[in-house]
Amino acid sequence: MIRHPFLRALVGTRLNLALTVVMLALLAWVVPPLYGWLLGHAVWEAPNRAGCAAAGSGACWAFIRARFALFFYGIYPEPERWRVDLGFVLLLAAGLVALRGRGGAKLVALFAAVIAIDAVLLVGGVFGLPFVPTAQWGGLMLNVVISAIAIAGALPLGIALAFGRRSTYPIIRLGSIAFIEFWRGVPLLTVLFMGLILLPMFLPNGMTVDNLVRALVVMTLFEGAYMAETIRGGLQGVPPGQSEAARALGMHEGQVRMKVVLPQALRLSIPGIINIAVDLFKDTTLVSIVGLFDLMGVVTQSLKDTSWSGLAAEGYTFAAIVFFLSCLVISLAGTVLERRFAVAHR
Amino acid sequence: MTSRQKAWGLQALALIGAGAVLAFFAVNAVGNLAARGMVLDYGFLWQRAGFDIPFHLVAWEPSFTYGHALFVAGVNTAFASVLCIALASALGLVLALMRLSGNLLAGGVARVLVEVIRNTPQLTQVVFFYLAVLAVLPPMRQSLSMGGVAFLNVRGLYVPAPTDGPWDTIALATLGVVLVAAVLWRRLGMMVPRLFVLPAVLVAGLALAGWTAGWDVPVLKGFNFVGGVRLPPEVVALVLGISIYTSAFIAEALRAAIQGVHRGQGEAARSLGLTGGQTMFLVVLPQAMRLLVPPLTSQYLNIIKSTTLGAAIAYPEILQIFARTVLNQSGRAIEVMTLVLGVFLAVNLLVSALMNAWNRRLALSGR
Numbered sequence: 122m123i124r125h126p127f128l129r130a131l132v133g134t135r136l137n138l139a140l141t142v143v144m145l146a147l148l149a150w151v152v153p154p155l156y157g158w159l160l161g162h163a164v165w166e167a168p169n170r171a172g173c174a175a176a177g178s179g180a181c182w183a184f185i186r187a188r189f190a191l192f193f194y195g196i197y198p199e200p201e202r203w204r205v206d207l208g209f210v211l212l213l214a215a216g217l218v219a220l221r222g223r224g225g226a227k228l229v230a231l232f233a234a235v236i237a238i239d240a241v242l243l244v245g246g247v248f249g250l251p252f253v254p255t256a257q258w259g260g261l262m263l264n265v266v267i268s269a270i271a272i273a274g275a276l277p278l279g280i281a282l283a284f285g286r287r288s289t290y291p292i293i294r295l296g297s298i299a300f301i302e303f304w305r306g307v308p309l310l311t312v313l314f315m316g317l318i319l320l321p322m323f324l325p326n327g328m329t330v331d332n333l334v335r336a337l338v339v340m341t342l343f344e345g346a347y348m349a350e351t352i353r354g355g356l357q358g359v360p361p362g363q364s365e366a367a368r369a370l371g372m373h374e375g376q377v378r379m380k381v382v383l384p385q386a387l388r389l390s391i392p393g394i395i396n397i398a399v400d401l402f403k404d405t406t407l408v409s410i411v412g413l414f415d416l417m418g419v420v421t422q423s424l425k426d427t428s429w430s431g432l433a434a435e436g437y438t439f440a441a442i443v444f445f446l447s448c449l450v451i452s453l454a455g456t457v458l459e460r461r462f463a464v465a466h467r
Numbered sequence: 468m469t470s471r472q473k474a475w476g477l478q479a480l481a482l483i484g485a486g487a488v489l490a491f492f493a494v495n496a497v498g499n500l501a502a503r504g505m506v507l508d509y510g511f512l513w514q515r516a517g518f519d520i521p522f523h524l525v526a527w528e529p530s531f532t533y534g535h536a537l538f539v540a541g542v543n544t545a546f547a548s549v550l551c552i553a554l555a556s557a558l559g560l561v562l563a564l565m566r567l568s569g570n571l572l573a574g575g576v577a578r579v580l581v582e583v584i585r586n587t588p589q590l591t592q593v594v595f596f597y598l599a600v601l602a603v604l605p606p607m608r609q610s611l612s613m614g615g616v617a618f619l620n621v622r623g624l625y626v627p628a629p630t631d632g633p634w635d636t637i638a639l640a641t642l643g644v645v646l647v648a649a650v651l652w653r654r655l656g657m658m659v660p661r662l663f664v665l666p667a668v669l670v671a672g673l674a675l676a677g678w679t680a681g682w683d684v685p686v687l688k689g690f691n692f693v694g695g696v697r698l699p700p701e702v703v704a705l706v707l708g709i710s711i712y713t714s715a716f717i718a719e720a721l722r723a724a725i726q727g728v729h730r731g732q733g734e735a736a737r738s739l740g741l742t743g744g745q746t747m748f749l750v751v752l753p754q755a756m757r758l759l760v761p762p763l764t765s766q767y768l769n770i771i772k773s774t775t776l777g778a779a780i781a782y783p784e785i786l787q788i789f790a791r792t793v794l795n796q797s798g799r800a801i802e803v804m805t806l807v808l809g810v811f812l813a814v815n816l817l818v819s820a821l822m823n824a825w826n827r828r829l830a831l832s833g834r
Contacts, residue, residue: 127571137570144572292478296485306815307808308772314790315808318800322499323492403588410590410779417590424598433598441587441595448586 159438169428184429185439191423192439195259195414201251205262208239212269220457225384236273255333259414261443263333264405267340267415271405272398274341279348283356283386284378286349297349304346309404312339313411336408344401351397355390356382388462395455399448406444416440496801503798509806511797512537518792520783522699533793537806540788547705547774547784552767554710559717566722577718584715590776593708597780601700607690616684618692623699625685625692634680641672701782709773716766724759725751757826764822768815775811785810 131141162179164172165186173181185192194202215235219228243266246252258266285297304312316335324330359382367381387394409418420436423429500506512534520527520539524546527539565577584592602621605611610620618625629635645665648655685695728751736750737743777784778791785807794803 131571137568140568140570140573144570144576148576290474290478290481293481296481302816303812306812308775308786308811310775310778311786311790311804311807311811314778314786315804318790318794319804322800323495325495326499326502399586403586406588406590407776417588417594421594433595433602434600437591437595437599441591444588444591445583445586452586 170430170432173432180435180438181429181432182435184423184432184435187429188419188423191260192416192419192443193260194262195419196257197253197259197262198251198257201245201253204242204245204250204253208242209262209265211235211239212265216454220454220461232273236269239269255331258333260419261416261447263408263413263415264402264447267333267337267405267408268398268402270337271340271344271401274337275344275348275397275401276394278341278345279352280383282345282349283352286353287356301346301349304343305350309340309343310407310410312343313407315339317411332411332413336411336413340401340405344397347397347400348394351390351393352386354393355386355388358389359385391455391459391462395452395458398455399451402447402451403444416443500801505799507801508799509802511799511802514797516793516796518796520788522702522783533797536788536793537785537810540783540785541810543702543782544771544774544777544784547702547709547777547782548771550702550706551709551713551770551774554706555713555717555766555770558710558714559721562714562718563721563725566718567725581715581718584711585719587712589708589712589773590779592712593704593776594779596707597700597704601704607687607692610687610692616682618685618687621700623697624703625695625697627682627684628694628696629677629680630683631681634676637676637679638673641669641676645669645672699782701777701780704780705774705777705782709770709776713766713770713773716769717763720759720762720766723762724755727758728754760822760826764819764826768818771814771818772811 131137158179160179162177163182164176164179165182167173167176167181167183170181170184173183190199190202194205197205212235215231218231241247242250243258244253244255282297282301285293286301288294288297313336316339317332320330320335363385364377364382367377372380405415406417409415409421414422417440420440424431424433424436513532515529516531516533516536517529518536519529520536520543522543523539524542525539527535531539562577562581565573566581568574601623604619604621607620607622610618610625612618616627645668648668649665683694685692685697687693732754733746733751736746741749774784775786778787781787789803789807794800797803
């Protein structure tokens with residue numbers, strides 16, 4: 122009889138032993154070649170693809186090194202890239218402040234201010250900053266920009282729709298339901314195409330809208346519908362006694378909603394909101410299909426470069442690693458946020 | 468002002484606001500259409516399409532109409548969806564069983580896989596399979612053989628095709644019987660749980676169908692394969708990418724559902740003298756199903772929506788054929804986009820309505 126719990130979990134019963142053996146065989150089959158390709162025989166320095174092939178049989182990371190800046194900034198002009206860095210640092214700082222888990226209305230003001238400053242920084246054209254058209258934005262920066270703006274827009278939209286769906290006014294309730302069900306019923310890619318193809322048809326003749334703005338509007342509306350359902354779940358989780366008590370204290374309806382129900386509902390919705398943020402960040406890659414050059418788009422574009430052509434495995438593995446790490450950071454931040462806000466909750 | 472007046476005032480305001488936005492769009496659309504000398508007209512659906520659809524399961528000729536192209540592309544979307552749902556469910560089940568096995572190593576491997584898969588964009592996975600795996604496969608002559616019946620090479624996956632024999636009748640009849648039995652089970656007074664019998668009947672029926680069919684196995688003749696069906700790299704990449712991505716979410720849903728059944732239920736069943744298998748199939752799984760239906764429905768709906776990623780690798784599904792090819796040829800932006808959106812919206816609303824109905828039955832029958 123095996124007593125040690127660690128060993129028992131591996132070889133406790135006959136079935137368990139068999140499973141362990143199968144798993145070890147599988148790992149022995151997959152891990153060594155994978156390690157060899159990723160690191161063991163990988164080439165970190167080479168002038169081009171031929172140089173990589175001559176130097177080793179593993180991944181050609183020299184390609185990633187050669188295009189590193191492109192993958193992060195797109196073709197944003199090189200002397201102006203400090204603006205992107207500064208904007209990102211500001212966003213990160215605001216995020217860290219939010220992680221403290223205090224200050225509702227002040228946090229909203231802080232994020233609004235940071236987004237406004239970042240917009241000025243990235244677009245330029247004022248305060249002596251040269252103008253950078255969005256056609257030159259690209260790489261991971263574009264994924265971050267789209268995610269940040271879409272989340273910032275989707276939160277208030279989602280709150281409004283969630284309250285709208287619970288409204289006692291039939292027209293507002295039905296309108297909210299129709300809006301939410303439409304956006305949740307169609308694939309994101311089809312509505313991105315809709316923004317691309319149909320928006321010009323629905324605007325006054327000759328009026329054009331920036332490609333990035335189109336994607337931003339569509340993403341915000343799309344995520345707003347999902348956000349609404351998550352927040353609705355949160356609203357349902359707030360005991361009715363809370364709003365009844367608030368009314369008994371003489372608060373009017375607006376105060377009951379904004380000061381009593383919503384804060385508690387948002388706290389309950391944190392895990393759902395974080396899930397939406399992670400999904401949204403991954404979904405920003407879809408803009409590469411409608412003509413924007415986010416990280417996926419830039420990687421695909423670089424594969425056409427003759428000196429590095431055909432290194433798809435390296436390019437997309439790198440993109441996957443970057444997205445994996447980013448999603449991990451968002452999830453971690455979510456866990457911290459959840460714990461910070463849970464303190465007050467019993 | 469009474470609260471009643473306020474209520475109607477507010478709603479009238481909302482209605483006027485929404486109406487104004489819609490009217491603004493409508494006026495512009497009419498103006499833009501007029502400027503291009505066009506009117507809103509779905510009549511083009513009866514015109515000759517004139518383009519080729521590289522992969523089609525039902526008959527297609529360029530001389531067919533645009534309307535027919537919608538059907539062919541819809542079949543392609545449905546085909547990819549069904550394959551993805553089957554494969555993602557199977558992979559998800561394997562991952563969930565690995566995590567629930569109690570084996571430290573299997574649980575750890577499954578956990579790492581789930582985390583890596585679900586934190587990487589679906590599009591990256593699909594394109595990775597398309598450009599980094601399938602595009603670098605060996606040429607026709609050096610095909611990777613899978614047991615001598617299926618062959619994988621740079622041109623795609625060659626699989627055997629069922630030919631003559633009553634296989635399609637048997638398969639359809641089995642599906643029909645299983646569906647009807649699933650719905651009428653309780654009314655027929657069946658005592659054995661559905662979960663136990665219906666999957667067995669389904670597997671047996673499909674096996675019989677496969678056994679009675681004549682199989683047309685692909686064979687390498689000269690420079691090409693003869694016989695069987697060629698699944699082009701586009702569909703293989705799309706199905707692999709979407710299935711693997713969704714399997715991670717299905718695995719988590721399965722695990723949560725099984726762990727969501729109160730421990731006491733299983734313990735009570737064991738103390739009543741039920742065997743391990745009986746406990747699992749008669750007590751734990753039926754209750755887990757109730758927790759599983761809503762998340763599983765949303766994953767299956769996600770799969771159907773995700774097949775539009777085919778537009779990234781030129782798999783001829785609805786979005787690719789209509790928002791690209793048909794739009795380029797006909798220039799009918801509004802008609803094309805309303806059709807594509809309408810198809811997906813209708814399918815989604817229908818499936819979620821059906822699943823909600825089933826979910827209500829499951830939820831009620833338990834209390």
